[in-house]
Amino acid sequence: MGELNTFPLSYKVRGQRIVIVGGGEEALNKARLAVKTTAQVVIISEQVEADFSGLGATVIARRFAESDLDGAALVFVADHGDDGRTAIAAARARNIPLNVVDVPAECDFYTPSIVERAPLTIAISSEGDAPVLARLVRSRIEAALSPRLGAIARLAGSLRGRVAARLGKAEARRFYEDLVTSPAIERAVEAGQGAEAGAALLEAHAGKDGVAGVVWLIGAGPGAEDLLTLRAQRLLQEADVIVHDQLVPQAVVDMGRRDAERISVGKAKGNHTFSQAQINTLIVRLAREGRKVARLKSGDPMIFGRAGEEVAALRKAGIDYVIVPGVTAALAAAADTATPVTLRNVSSGFVMATAHGADDGEVRHWAALAATGMTVALYMGKSIAADVALAFIRNGASGHLPVGIVTNAGRAGRTLYRGTLGELAGGAADFADGPAVIFVGEAVAHGDWAAAATLAAAEFKVA
Secondary structure, eight states: OOOOSSOOOOOOOTTSEEEEEOOSHHHHHHHHHHTTSSSEEEEEOSSOOSOOTTSOOEEEOSOOOGGGGTTEEEEEEOOOSHHHHHHHHHHHHHTOOEEETTOGGGOSSOOOEEEEETTEEEEEOOTTSOHHHHHHHHHHHHHHSOTTHHHHHHHHHHTHHHHHHHSOHHHHHHHHHHHHHOHHHHHHHHTTOHHHHHHHHHHHHHTOSSOOOEEEEEEOBTSOGGGSOHHHHHHHHHOSEEEEOTTSOHHHHTTSOTTSEEEEOOEETTEESSOHHHHHHHHHHHHHTTOEEEEEESBOTTSSSOHHHHHHHHHHHTOEEEEEOOOOHHHHHHHHTTOOSSBTTTBSOEEEEEOTTOOHHHHHHHHHHHHTTOEEEEESOGGGHHHHHHHHHHTTOOTTSEEEEEESTTSTTOEEEEEEHHHHHTSEEOOOSSOEEEEESGGGGGSOOTTOEETTTSOEEOO
């Protein structure tokens, strides 16, 4: 993610002036934005061409004078003549934040596209680079937010004193989450009964004996932030603590609430910071403390994520839990290479298995499935790929079966390899770092592996 050249914030203008120098359409556009605040908006121009009537702004039809900046919090300059240049110099001399319309290099601040549900404000800024994009994003957010959200925000503000007096920090957060997401509260606000409904909700929270925690077992997908589900993203924003694996990228962890505690329980091959039993104990303890726990796992929690053991521990402890599916690595790898893992008259099914620790009986079963046309996706087999390929062949699979391998599936840095089962059995390929998915089956030949390195041309190490 790139770095910002501006720091987003909300700037107090109450009891001050916003001065706009200019009398045309550019000045009018800024005035329409400025009058949404409680500041006194003053428009100054010798030539007033736009219609400022009905805005509630003060229009002064004369040349700009430096004294016009007395008490000014912000200055907009929409005049590119002598008055504009004088106003720019005067604002600079007084260190008043300045926006010169359509001249980003001269601006101390930019005017974002705003979604307004007073007192709630959402600002979308492109730092002046792409205002059209900012407006498009704004329109999508506008469509997603209730027009009553501002009234609900005011209701939350009116209850702050009573909430602080009656609820602890954790329960207060849950109260506000319930208040702003409840359809019943929204209906009450629409009917003019928001105060009564808010007070009743507060009584309900205050009357609870203890706070029940919950654990959300969330699939983070293969690592790309935009492959996270909307449900996962929403729950990460609600979580009090995020317990995450090593393979989950920091960018995904950072999608959680800023003040959420983060606990890494990373487990890499040969380096287990936490044992599975310790992880089970940790999430149970956190939930018993009344916290909302996001247990963030790479891929899908139910596919080689050991979620079954964590679910068993939560059930035994009587802890509520929710499972949020994620995009597993094999599906991401299939998408990366346009490989149809099921294909009419080619592959009637798709099997996901872990090569690590597999016994002869399991390999014999996979080889039989691959021989019948099924597509087999092997996880955790990179270091033993040659041994597994040889075992397939010894158990009846053809050495000519297509093989495709994707490391870091779903990520920008993914690497592809293609060849045959026989070529893979010839030695342990020197694959790129990162988790790999190995596809075996005729369906691989129907994918797009044009960018893949060929196993036949790779240098092999002796197994």
